[in-house]
Amino acid sequence: MYKLLLIFRYLRRKLAPLFAMLAVTLCTAMVIIVISVMGGFLDLMREAGKKLTGDVIVAADVRGFPYYEQLIESLKALPQVKAATPLVRGYGLVNLVGQVYPVEAVGVKPRGMDAVTGFRDALHWDSRSMHQAAEKEFERYQIDPAKIHPESLVDQTGLSLLYQLWRDSAELDFKELGMTMRAPARWGGRAGIVPGIHVSPTSDRDSKGGYDPLNSIMSGLYPHGRDATLTILPVDESGMPTNPQTRALTVVNEFKSGLYEVDSQQVFVPFALLQKMLQMQAVPEVDYDTGEPTGRMLPAKAHEVMVRGVEGVALEVLRQRVVETRDAWMAKHPDSVMTNVITWEQKHATLLHAVENEKGLITFLFVFISMVAVVMIATTLYMSVLEKARDIGVLRSIGASRLGVANIFIGYGLFLGVIGALSGLVLGVVIVYNLNEIQEGLYQLTLWWTNGRWGWRMWNPQTYYFDSIPEHVDYHECIAIVFGAIVSSVLGAMVPAFLAGRLDPVEALRYE
Numbered sequence: 001m002y003k004l005l006l007i008f009r010y011l012r013r014k015l016a017p018l019f020a021m022l023a024v025t026l027c028t029a030m031v032i033i034v035i036s037v038m039g040g041f042l043d044l045m046r047e048a049g050k051k052l053t054g055d056v057i058v059a060a061d062v063r064g065f066p067y068y069e070q071l072i073e074s075l076k077a078l079p080q081v082k083a084a085t086p087l088v089r090g091y092g093l094v095n096l097v098g099q100v101y102p103v104e105a106v107g108v109k110p111r112g113m114d115a116v117t118g119f120r121d122a123l124h125w126d127s128r129s130m131h132q133a134a135e136k137e138f139e140r141y142q143i144d145p146a147k148i149h150p151e152s153l154v155d156q157t158g159l160s161l162l163y164q165l166w167r168d169s170a171e172l173d174f175k176e177l178g179m180t181m182r183a184p185a186r187w188g189g190r191a192g193i194v195p196g197i198h199v200s201p202t203s204d205r206d207s208k209g210g211y212d213p214l215n216s217i218m219s220g221l222y223p224h225g226r227d228a229t230l231t232i233l234p235v236d237e238s239g240m241p242t243n244p245q246t247r248a249l250t251v252v253n254e255f256k257s258g259l260y261e262v263d264s265q266q267v268f269v270p271f272a273l274l275q276k277m278l279q280m281q282a283v284p285e286v287d288y289d290t291g292e293p294t295g296r297m298l299p300a301k302a303h304e305v306m307v308r309g310v311e312g313v314a315l316e317v318l319r320q321r322v323v324e325t326r327d328a329w330m331a332k333h334p335d336s337v338m339t340n341v342i343t344w345e346q347k348h349a350t351l352l353h354a355v356e357n358e359k360g361l362i363t364f365l366f367v368f369i370s371m372v373a374v375v376m377i378a379t380t381l382y383m384s385v386l387e388k389a390r391d392i393g394v395l396r397s398i399g400a401s402r403l404g405v406a407n408i409f410i411g412y413g414l415f416l417g418v419i420g421a422l423s424g425l426v427l428g429v430v431i432v433y434n435l436n437e438i439q440e441g442l443y444q445l446t447l448w449w450t451n452g453r454w455g456w457r458m459w460n461p462q463t464y465y466f467d468s469i470p471e472h473v474d475y476h477e478c479i480a481i482v483f484g485a486i487v488s489s490v491l492g493a494m495v496p497a498f499l500a501g502r503l504d505p506v507e508a509l510r511y512e
Contacts, residue, residue, distance in 0.1 A: 017380055017412070017416060019376070019380070020373070020376045020377045020380040020416055020420075021416045021419055021420040021423075022420070023372060023373040023376045023377075023420070024373045024377070024416060024417055024419075024420025024421060024423075024424060024485055024489055025420045025421075025423040025424040025427060026373075026424065026427075027369075027370035027372065027373040027424065027485065028370070028373075028420065028421050028423075028424025028425060028427075028428065028481060028482065028485045029424040029425075029427040029428035029431065030366055030369075030370065030424075030428075031363070031366050031367055031370055031428075031481050032424065032425065032428030032429065032432070032473075032477075032478055032481055033428050033431055033432055033435075034362060034363060034366045035359070035363050035366075035474075035477055035481070036428070036432045036470075036472055036473050036474065036477075036478075037432070037435070037469065037470055037472075038355075038358065038359040038362055038363065039359065039470075039472055039474050039477065040469075040470020040471065040472030041355065041359075041470050042352070042355045042356060042359055043470065043472055044258065044470055045258075045259075045351065045352060045355050046345075046352060047258065048257050048258025048259045048262075049259060049344060049345075049347075049348035049351065049352060050117075050344045051117060051118065051122055051257045051258060051259075052113075052117050052119070052122060052255075052257045052262065053117065053306070053344040053347055053348070054085075054116045054117050054306035054307055054308050054344060055307055055308050055309045055315060055318055055343065055344055056306075056307040056309070056315075056318055056319050056322050056341060056342070056343055056344070057304055057305070057306055057307070057341070057342050057343075057344070057347060058071065058304065058305040058307070058322065058326055058339050058340070058341050059303065059304045059305075059339060059340050059342065060303060060304075060337050060338065060339045060340075061337070062089075062235055062303070063235065063237060063301070063337065064088065064278075064280050064301035064302055064303045064337075065301060065302065065303075065336055065337045065339055066298075066299035066300065066301050066333070066335075066336055066337075067299055067329070067333045067336055068086050068300075068301070068302040068305055069086075069300075070329060070332075070333070071305055071325070071326065071329045072084045072085070072086065072305055074325050074328070074329055075305070075307055075322065075325055078321055078322075078325060079310070080309055080310055080313045080317065080318050080321050081307055081308070081309060081310065081318070081321075081322075082115070082308045082309060082310045082311075083112065083115035083116045083307075083308045084112075084116065084305055084306065084307045084308070085108070085109055085112030085113050085115065085116050085305070085306050086109070086112075086271065086302040086304070086305050086306075087106055087107060087108055087113075087271070087302060087303055087304040087305070087306060088106070088107040088271060088274050088275050088278055088280060088301075088302055088303050088304075089104060089105065089106050089107070089303045089304070090104070090105045090107075090232040090233070090234065090274060090277065090278045091103075091104055091105070091232070091233060092105060092230060092231045092232040092233055092244070093230075093231045094193075094195065094199065094228055094229070094230050094231075094267055095228060095229040095230075095231075096195065096199065096200050096201065096217060096224075096228050096251070097200070097201060097202060097217060097222045097223060097224055098223060098224055099201050101199060101201075102265075103195070103199060103230075103265055103266065103267050104265055104266050104267075105230060105232055105266075105267050105268075105269055105274055106266055106267070106268050106269070106274075107268075107269055107270065107271040107272075107273065107274030107275055107278075108268050108269075108270075108271055109270075109271045110178070110179045110180065110181055110268075110270075111179065113268075113306075114179065115308065116306045116307070116308040117306065117308070119179075119255075120175060120178070120179055122255045122256060122257055123174075123175050123178040123179075123194070123253045123254070123255055124197055124211070124253065124254045124255060124256045125174050125175075125178075125213065125216065125218045125253050125254060126174055126175050127169045127170070127172060127173055127174045127175070128169075129213050130165060130168075130169035130174060130213050130218065130219065131166060131169035131170055133212070133213035133214050133219075134162055134165045134166035134169060134213075134214070135166065137162055137214060138162065138166065141159070143159075145163060145166045148163055158221070161220060161221050161225075162214075162221065164220065165214075165219055165220055165221065168186070168220075172184060174218065174252075174253055175253070177192065177252040177253055178192070178194050178252050178253030178255075180192070180252075181193075181194065181252060181268070181269065181270045182252070182270075183226075183250035183252055187226065187250055188250055190248060190249055190250045191247070191249050191250070191269070191270055191273050192249060192250055192251070192252035192253075192269075192270070193228050193230060193249040193250065193251055193252070193267055193268070193269050194251070194252060194253050194254060194255050194267065194268040194269075195217075195228070195251065195254055195255075195266075195267040195268075196254065196255055196256070196257070196262060196263035196264055196265065196266050196267065197211065197254045197255065197256040197263050198260065198263045198264035199254075199263070199264060199265070199266070199267060200216070200217045200251075200254065202215055202216055202217050202222060203215070203216060203217075203254070209468070216254065217251050217254070218251060218253060218254060226250050226251040226252075227248065227249075227250065227251075228248075228249045228250065228251050229246060229247070229248055229249070230246065230247050230249055230267070230269065230277075231244050231245070231246045232244065232245050232246075232274070232277045232278060233245075234277065234278045234279045234280075235278075236279075242279070245277040245278075245279075247273065247277060249269065255268065259348075259351075261351075275300060275301075275302075280300060280301040280302070281300050282297050282298060282299055282300040283297070283298050284296070284297055284298070307322055315343050315345070316343075318343075319341060319342075319343050322341050323341045326339060326341055367484075370485075370488075371488070373420070373485070373488065373489070373492075374488045374489065374491060374492040375492070376492075377413055377416055377417070377489050377492035377493060378492040378493070378495055378496060409493050409496050410490060410493050410494065412493060413489050413490050413492055413493020413494075414486070414489065414490050414493070416489055416493075417485060417486040417487075417488070417489025417490060418486055418489075420485065420489065421481075421482040421483075421485035421486050421489070422482065424482070424485065425478055425481075425482050428478070429473055429478070432471055432472070432473050433471050433473070434471075435469045435471060436468050436469050436471065439457055439458055439469065442456060442457075442458070443455045443456060443457050
């Protein structure tokens with residue numbers, strides 16, 4: 001009992017222990033904030049990497065593989081598989097608003113792609129946002145679009161296009177256009193293309209990380225409207241490029257996966273269209289010696305089959321079942337080509353491992369920096385030992401053991417660690433869940449301080465690809481950090497406690 005009384009007495013009468021406790025609080029909060037933000041960033045990267053990939057992928061080289069329909073049927077029969085869909089890929093050029101960019105074209109069946117990856121959710125533009133943007137623009141001109149007669153806009157190209165967007169966004173479902181990949185008759189009725197949000201040169205981000213609907217290619221307000229020209233370079237059976245194939249298409253939406261490398265380089269087009277452009281559709285076989293048809297059809301090919309597992313099935317279990325099914329399928333079709341089976345994590349391993357390593361490195365650095373709390377506790381308790389030498393002598397002279405005296409200072413360090421670590425946990429969690437509000441407050445404060453000339457943001461949405469700071473807390477990691485802070489505090493108290501226990505009572509009583 002005397003140990004607890006002395007601990008609380010020392011705490012009440014000195015400021016130094018409170019500063020040591022504050023150091024533990026701040027260091028704990030700092031590590032929690034850093035590891036939470038980096039962990040949230042990693043989770044966003046993982047979510048983005050999986051968004052348009054599926055769970056497991058069966059893939060071949062650039063020549064593709066035949067009999068993919070039979071493989072899909074076999075996969076769908078598995079109890080672990082929820083959906084599967086084929087893809088074809090090709091590299092080429094796309095012309096948007098008069099500018100040409102290199103892209104990877106991906107041929108998809110939108111409904112099947114949606115069942116595997118949630119493709120519809122990745123489509124960025126919806127009719128409501130477009131309609132509201134057009135109405136807001138008309139308000140700027142003080143015009144009521146509902147009262148406009150289209151004939152009156154014949155000589156006003158800008159307002160005519162804006163009116164057409166206002167009307168189209170009220171009558172058409174832009175998300176559904178992306179799902180059908182077919183332009184409506186009023187847009188020309190051509191096959192559709194869905195480029196990544198950053199393929200188009202018109203997709204600039206504002207200060208909040210958003211995109212202006214009227215500044216997008218989907219608005220149709222730019223020269224050439226929503227027109228796009230896709231040129232693809234197919235390869236033959238030997239892997240050598242053949243004659244380029246070009247198609248005129250119409251942009252029916254844009255997608256945003258969350259990975260800049262994908263959103264700035266990929267475009268989605270209808271599966272059958274790209275399959276034909278790549279010359280991978282089913283065609284009559286021709287005898288190379290005679291040049292005459294053999295009467296046999298060469299099967300169509302695909303580059304990949306994406307698979308989505310049933311909820312709750314472990315990724316590695318799903319992959320193993322897909323491998324077994326792939327092997328049985330290849331046994332039935334020995335003339336097929338070699339295919340690889342990989343998970344979405346393996347596909348994006350380079351990026352994910354890089355972010356994981358960064359998280360580990362930064363966490364290690366901040367944990368190392370946090371050792372200042374251990375040093376501060378050790379210093380504070382060492383000074384207490386020197387200051388309380390006479391008290392220690394009295395305790396020892398009335399029968400207190402060396403271990404009992406040492407336990408006073410160990411308990412002292414434990415108390416500082418527990419209170420400081422728990423306070424740091426609360427502080428860190430509160431800050432993490434309010435980081436974006438704190439940032440906005442700092443932004444408004446700096447705007448006020450500089451009379452509106454400049455505002456500071458620690459996370460600029462125009463620089464970073466994610467729109468906001470991740471607000472993610474892993475409580476398992478938090479518990480480990482709190483436990484580590486408490487243990488570190490006790491370790492910091494060990495040396496002063498050892499010295500206190502070693503003091504000779506006679507010498508201690510004579511201490512001045």
